[in-house]
Amino acid sequence: MDAIVFGTLSLDPTRVAAGEVWRLLTGNMVHFGWLHTLMNAAALLLGVLAFFAEYSLKKFSLLLFWCCASVGVGIYLLNPEYAPYAGLSGAIHGLIVAGLLLTRSYPIWIRVLALGLVVVKLMQENSAGYTATDLQALLPVAVAVESHLYGALAGLVFASTDYFLQRLRRKE
Numbered sequence: 164m165d166a167i168v169f170g171t172l173s174l175d176p177t178r179v180a181a182g183e184v185w186r187l188l189t190g191n192m193v194h195f196g197w198l199h200t201l202m203n204a205a206a207l208l209l210g211v212l213a214f215f216a217e218y219s220l221k222k223f224s225l226l227l228f229w230c231c232a233s234v235g236v237g238i239y240l241l242n243p244e245y246a247p248y249a250g251l252s253g254a255i256h257g258l259i260v261a262g263l264l265l266t267r268s269y270p271i272w273i274r275v276l277a278l279g280l281v282v283v284k285l286m287q288e289n290s291a292g293y294t295a296t297d298l299q300a301l302l303p304v305a306v307a308v309e310s311h312l313y314g315a316l317a318g319l320v321f322a323s324t325d326y327f328l329q330r331l332r333r334k335e
Contacts, residue, residue: 169193173247176239187235188228193249195304203251210255214262230257230317237313245307253310256281260318265325285312 174190175183194200215223234253238245260281263274287293288308295306 173249174235174238175247176243179239188231190235190248191231191251191254195249195302199302206255210258214266226261226321229321230254230314233317234310234313242309253314256311257314257318260315261322264322285315
């Protein structure tokens, strides 16, 4: 990634506080090298194919925007030590959680089991003494595991909101 582009788009809390609020979103779009980009692109592609192939572009875009914004705000407010922050994995966790909650393409037991695995992963990553996996160790920076939690919570909020809006529409 070009250093100028990375420097302009990565989430730097000091620059956000100075008015560069776009960084709350664009920090999700830049990465720490090609390997980081490829890992996130592969996860995004698999998530889209598994859960969102039948979604409207509008609904998927809103979900992605919400997850990216939530991760950006979470990192900005709660983890300014990740300066600069870059990567899409937090938002991808949100897509996975929302996808598991909203899809009807898989039996409920598979979705519940997968959600349980996501929760266990998040608990493990955010526990004291957690060390990165070999895959994460390939990155030149520490993995911002808190972003995964913020993204997952954003996916939960989105799916819950969508569920209740769908129920309201059915009653009308």
